[in-house]
Amino acid sequence: MNIISFIASAIRFxxxxxxxxxxxxxxxxxxHLNLGTPGIxxxxxxxxxxxxxxxxxxxxxxxxxxxxxxxLLFTLLGSGLMGLLYSFLTVTLRANQNVTGLMITTFxxxxxxxxxxxxxxxxxxxxxxLCGYFxxxxxxxxxxxxxxxxxxxxxxxxxxxxxxxxVASVCFSKTRMGLHLRAVGENPATADAxxxxxxxxxxxxxxxxxxxxxxGGLFYVFDYMGAWDxxxxxxxxxxxxxVALVIxxxxxxxxxxxxxxxxxxxxxxxxxxxxxxxxxxxxxxLPYVVTVIVLVLTSMRKKRENxxxxxxxxxxxxEER
Amino acid sequence: MTKTERKVHEPLFHISKRDAVSWKRALLVRVxxxxxxxxxxxxxxxxxxxxxPFTFIGKLFEGIFGTERRIWVMLRNLSILLCIALALAPAFxxxxxxxxxxxQVLMGGLATAICMYYLGxxxxxxxxxxxxxxxxxxxxxxxxxxxxxxxxxxxxxxTLFTLMMNYIAMQLVSFFTNVWVKDGSGTLKNxxxxxxxxxxxxxxxxxxxxxxVALLTAGMFxxxxxxxxxxxxxxxxxxxxxxxxIGIDVKKVIIxxxxxxxAICGVAGxxxxxxxxxxxxxxxxxxxxxxxxxxxxxxxxxxxxxILTSFLVVxxxxxxxxxxxxxxxxxxxxxxxxFFIIIGCEFFxxxxxxxxxxxxxxxxxxxxxxxxxxxxxRQIEGAETTSQTAExxxxxxxxxxxxxxxxxxxxxxxxxxKIVDKTGxxxxxxxxxxxDTAKKCAQKVKEGAQRCKAFxxxxxxxxxxxxxxxxxxxxxxxxxETEKTDGEDKAE
Numbered sequence: 115m116n117i118i119s120f121i122a123s124a125i126r127f128x129x130x131x132x133x134x135x136x137x138x139x140x141x142x143x144x145x146h147l148n149l150g151t152p153g154i155x156x157x158x159x160x161x162x163x164x165x166x167x168x169x170x171x172x173x174x175x176x177x178x179x180x181x182x183x184x185x186l187l188f189t190l191l192g193s194g195l196m197g198l199l200y201s202f203l204t205v206t207l208r209a210n211q212n213v214t215g216l217m218i219t220t221f222x223x224x225x226x227x228x229x230x231x232x233x234x235x236x237x238x239x240x241x242x243x244l245c246g247y248f249x250x251x252x253x254x255x256x257x258x259x260x261x262x263x264x265x266x267x268x269x270x271x272x273x274x275x276x277x278x279x280x281v282a283s284v285c286f287s288k289t290r291m292g293l294h295l296r297a298v299g300e301n302p303a304t305a306d307a308x309x310x311x312x313x314x315x316x317x318x319x320x321x322x323x324x325x326x327x328x329x330g331g332l333f334y335v336f337d338y339m340g341a342w343d344x345x346x347x348x349x350x351x352x353x354x355x356x357v358a359l360v361i362x363x364x365x366x367x368x369x370x371x372x373x374x375x376x377x378x379x380x381x382x383x384x385x386x387x388x389x390x391x392x393x394x395x396x397x398x399x400l401p402y403v404v405t406v407i408v409l410v411l412t413s414m415r416k417k418r419e420n421x422x423x424x425x426x427x428x429x430x431x432x433e434e435r
Numbered sequence: 436m437t438k439t440e441r442k443v444h445e446p447l448f449h450i451s452k453r454d455a456v457s458w459k460r461a462l463l464v465r466v467x468x469x470x471x472x473x474x475x476x477x478x479x480x481x482x483x484x485x486x487x488p489f490t491f492i493g494k495l496f497e498g499i500f501g502t503e504r505r506i507w508v509m510l511r512n513l514s515i516l517l518c519i520a521l522a523l524a525p526a527f528x529x530x531x532x533x534x535x536x537x538x539q540v541l542m543g544g545l546a547t548a549i550c551m552y553y554l555g556x557x558x559x560x561x562x563x564x565x566x567x568x569x570x571x572x573x574x575x576x577x578x579x580x581x582x583x584x585x586x587x588x589x590x591x592x593x594t595l596f597t598l599m600m601n602y603i604a605m606q607l608v609s610f611f612t613n614v615w616v617k618d619g620s621g622t623l624k625n626x627x628x629x630x631x632x633x634x635x636x637x638x639x640x641x642x643x644x645x646x647x648v649a650l651l652t653a654g655m656f657x658x659x660x661x662x663x664x665x666x667x668x669x670x671x672x673x674x675x676x677x678x679x680x681i682g683i684d685v686k687k688v689i690i691x692x693x694x695x696x697x698a699i700c701g702v703a704g705x706x707x708x709x710x711x712x713x714x715x716x717x718x719x720x721x722x723x724x725x726x727x728x729x730x731x732x733x734x735x736x737x738x739x740x741x742i743l744t745s746f747l748v749v750x751x752x753x754x755x756x757x758x759x760x761x762x763x764x765x766x767x768x769x770x771x772x773x774f775f776i777i778i779g780c781e782f783f784x785x786x787x788x789x790x791x792x793x794x795x796x797x798x799x800x801x802x803x804x805x806x807x808x809x810x811x812x813r814q815i816e817g818a819e820t821t822s823q824t825a826e827x828x829x830x831x832x833x834x835x836x837x838x839x840x841x842x843x844x845x846x847x848x849x850x851x852x853k854i855v856d857k858t859g860x861x862x863x864x865x866x867x868x869x870x871d872t873a874k875k876c877a878q879k880v881k882e883g884a885q886r887c888k889a890f891x892x893x894x895x896x897x898x899x900x901x902x903x904x905x906x907x908x909x910x911x912x913x914x915x916e917t918e919k920t921d922g923e924d925k926a927e
Contacts, residue, residue, distance in 0.1 A: 216534070228765060
């Protein structure tokens with residue numbers, strides 16, 4: 115087993131989780147538990163493929179920048195729309211968040227499959243054509259030995275994920291916007307009294323968060339797999355792991371960078387070890403078990419900075435006492 | 436005072452809580468919602484798969500009631516979904532967000548399968564059945580009690596905890612399958628691995644789950660409505676502090692309720708494994724643990740309503756069968772849209788929207804509100820002598836109250852007359868408006884249908900061409916065509 119290549123593939127694979135969990139963290143910071151994240155990732159993947167197909171069909175010659183940019187834009191649009199649907203139902207119509215979120219997951223997986231089935235082989239061809247552009251790394255990466263493999267051998271989305279996580283972390287702790295967002299998630303009534311636009315923050319956070327989560331699906335299909343995930347079963351499963359990662363990192367996106375690498379390593383470990391199928395199942399269970407342990411420990415220690423946002427899962431209605 | 440208030444910026448719409456809506460009205464709104472949702476899904480089916488709405492809804496009914504077997508299958512699926520939803524009802528009523536039903540069902544199924552595998556060839560069949568029942572129920576309960584204990588003692592977030600437990604259960608099932616199945620096929624077979632053990636059949640192969648769940652439904656209705664446990668858990672759900680204050684042991688209630696919830700999920704797992712599938716896989720629960728949450732929530736945690744909501748889900752799911760869709764995702768999309776509409780419409784039952792300038796009118800139209808304000812006015816009249824400040828602030832309102840009528844009887848009569856008049860007017864207006872819009876709608880629909888038909892025929896015509904775009908997205912087809920012509924130009 116080659117340690118360097120194992121770590122490198124874990125870092126690469128971690129992007130799926132990192133996009134998903136960063137997006138979900140942004141949403142949860144505003145007090146909305148969006149259990150639709152797995153479905154949103156599926157929609158993101160499908161819209162990315164759709165955009166890629168439109169681009170491949172329209173362009174005479176493929177421009178490397180547009181080859182990445184068009185699917186990216188479509189993904190942001192598709193998953194952002196799912197976020198809008200979720201926030202319209204939960205923020206404006208005050209529907210139950212768990213019910214709405216789960217419905218979004220069912221619907222998202224269905225929609226993703228439907229879009230794929232509608233276009234058929236053309237869809238697969240577009241992904242096959244474009245995945246090379248997503249995977250393109252810096253040209254001198256393989257000349258730098260282990261350093262190059264470990265830090266420079268990835269496609270653009272890997273770096274984008276890390277950048278987004280860092281930016282989100284800085285925003286939460288250093289900017290006024292982040293302060294307001296956290297206030298909205300902790301105690302919306304107080305934030306409202308202080309003049310913060312609770313509805314606006316909740317909408318924005320959910321839509322932006324969903325759009326970012328959707329990129330996880332895009333990465334999985336276009337970069338990691340280089341092919342459509344038939345049935346979307348693994349995209350959905352990875353989406354649930356991304357939700358778990360939010361808890362594991364205690365709502366801190368910068369910690370998510372390392373957490374996602376750990377999750378990815380645990381996910382990929384069975385492939386690098388010579389173990390039976392039964393053992394593989396035990397190893398695959400570990401991320402969930404570890405998450406449960408972290409959840410229990412943080413609730414036992416009651417350290418205030420590690421708690422979930424206080425009003426997570428609760429809708430806010432100004433006139434309610 | 437009102438004049439100064441007017442000057443303050445007032446939003447165009449104002450949302451406020453509604454008083455309890457009468458059940459008749461609530462039922463009416465829900466029925467209209469469901470019909471509307473079906474209409475929307477019918478139109479969608481027209482656009483997306485080219486089946487017109489009437490055929491679509493007809494096919495749905497055919498899929499459910501078409502043959503005797505279909506009816507039995509529908510009833511069986513309904514009973515399993517209802518069983519899981521029943522399990523969730525007490526937990527949700529307690530505001531314990533148990534989204535771990537999927538895992539609890541799987542654990543029930545897994546424990547049943549463990550009994551079949553290890554005891555199937557050692558003990559007589561009736562004893563094995565007994566072991567299966569006990570183990571299945573106990574395993575489901577155990578899987579639910581673990582998060583409940585942490586919730587009760589350390590206030591651990593139960594939504595996330597139960598969610599994780601689902602996936603641990605899934606991996607456990609997959610682990611046992613891989614341990615038991617040596618041939619590498621990865622599927623556990625009832626005949627070869629589990630000694631061909633099944634729970635006894637009643638009459639036909641569908642009846643056992645249906646009867647068990649029917650009994651459970653009645654039991655759960657009584658449990659929630661008439662038992663002390665049911666009362667305690669609804670108090671805990673409303674307010675933990677109140678519960679503590681009146682001497683309810685909140686921790687005990689949480690753990691006990693979750694044990695009940697998990698045990699019933701265990702029953703569902705037992706039925707799925709022991710009576711229906713004869714085996715357990717990671718897809719045994721098949722997402723029903725999540726669907727049941729929606730069923731339970733929409734049924735207001737009332738077992739009788741839940742029969743209807745679970746029927747709706749099964750209807751949409753099974754009804755798609757005769758459409759022979761190669762694309763099974765369509766069923767998920769339709770289910771999603773129908774439920775989004777239903778979830779969204781719940782809003783209008785608990786909130787009302789008031790427009791800025793029509794505020795006074797809406798108040799007049801609501802008899803309950805009028806009664807309330809009048810009651811207040813009367814109270815203020817009584818309080819006049821006791822409090823000077825109250826008099827100052829409420830003077831206006833008391834004057835209004837005096838102007839309206841002298842004695843309470845007359846007051847009521849006048850009020851009643853007013854209400855009747857207003858309602859009559861409103862009804863007339865409403866009826867006119869409805870007729871008008873109906874006419875317009877009919878026209879619009881006609882136009883739309885023609886346009887749709889034109890569009891569809893266009894699309895299919897293009898599809899028939901060898902090089903035409905496959906997708907319905909007009910743009911791609913067009914761009915393709917332009918490309919083609921470009922190519923021809925170049926060739927020339």
